[in-house]
Amino acid sequence: MMSIQLFSPTFRIEECLAEIRECLEKGWTGLGFKTVEFEDRWKAYTGFENAHFLNSATVGLSLAFKILKMENKWVDGDEVISTPLTFVSSNHAIVYEGLNVVFADVDEYLCLDPLNIEKKITTKTKAVLFVGMGGNVGQYEKIVQLCKRYNLKLVLDAAHMSGTRLNGEIPGKEADAVVYSFQAVKNLPTADSGMICFKEKKHDEICRKLSWLGINKDTYSRTTDKGAYKWKYDVEYVGYKYHGNSIMAGIALVQLKYLDQDNAYRRQLAKWYDDGFNNVKDRIKTVAVADGCESSSHLYVIEVNNRDQLLLALNESDIFPGVHYRDNTEYKMYAYAQNTCPNAHRLSDRILSLPLHLKMTKHDVCYICQQVIKYCN
Incomplete structure (x- = not known):
């Protein structure tokens, strides 16, 4: 018997190569083209109003906390309640933005325990990060209600949750941001990429600028602009190079079908x-x-x-x-x-x-x- 590995991704190779070939033949492998198509397909699949394709789930979590902090006037040292039973990137994303991680305990589903969350809430608590371990929703609905009661923002780390449903629906419409991973061994594998789905359109718009160095008009939209000023854009933020590319999106388009x-x-x-x-x-x-x-x-x-x-x-x-x-x-x-x-x-x-x-x-x-x-x- 051959060895049995923990993970071994399956790719529909010929279909993936056809998507990649189209990118190469068109001469467009970066932001736009396939990333736009995949965002549209993901919104249709999940029912989310907003979806922005990124180069990883980790940067998605970082952008979620950056934008929520900025828009809600949180200050350094404000607190986010999170789980200690997760990949370290979940909690690093909170720290990246100058926020403090307060750990709450987990339940029998290996997800956050709402009773323990409530004990950890202080005047500095601004948000909860819920991780759907292994694709499980745990007591997510109770945590949604808890966040409403205490006026806390909710970020859903859905790195394991591509395709998870709760009572027949893709969960997360209630969250302020949902972040998916399409890393190499996830259920929808690419080489590495992710998706962030904000509840509010204005947060999605800010995210698109921040993930492209703060520039207010991305390369793809400038290319389709027939005007003489397509090269003329503004830079509104100190942003990052966090956006996804069309090669990864092409693979993702195939994987989503299955x-x-x-x-x-x-x-x-x-x-x-x-x-x-x-x-x-x-x-x-x-x-x-x-x-x-x-x-x-x-x-x-x-x-x-x-x-x-x-x-x-x-x-x-x-x-x-x-x-x-x-x-x-x-x-x-x-x-x-x-x-x-x-x-x-x-x-x-x-x-x-x-x-x-x-x-x-x-x-x-x-x-x-x-x-x-x-x-x-």
């Missing part, structure tokens, strides 16, 4: 895992999917007593799982919050993400389940 059917197969893999662990729930706990959630199933996470030993043993059997994630308060820069989120800290030493990708078969899942059960015994 997103729902790919996610359906991922959910089938997760169901096979559930069946495989059904009789050993006393030793191997699986992370539940919240009621009403049709998850993207980006991750399949189990909780075990001997995680590190199990991980090494599985490697010996050519199975290569991962850990999502290490408690961020264990990192030096966030150590000020150690011991503030006991459930996240406990889980950080016990959770393991099992391989989950489209190249896997039922046989692969059964083999992994057998090996996990064997080593846990």
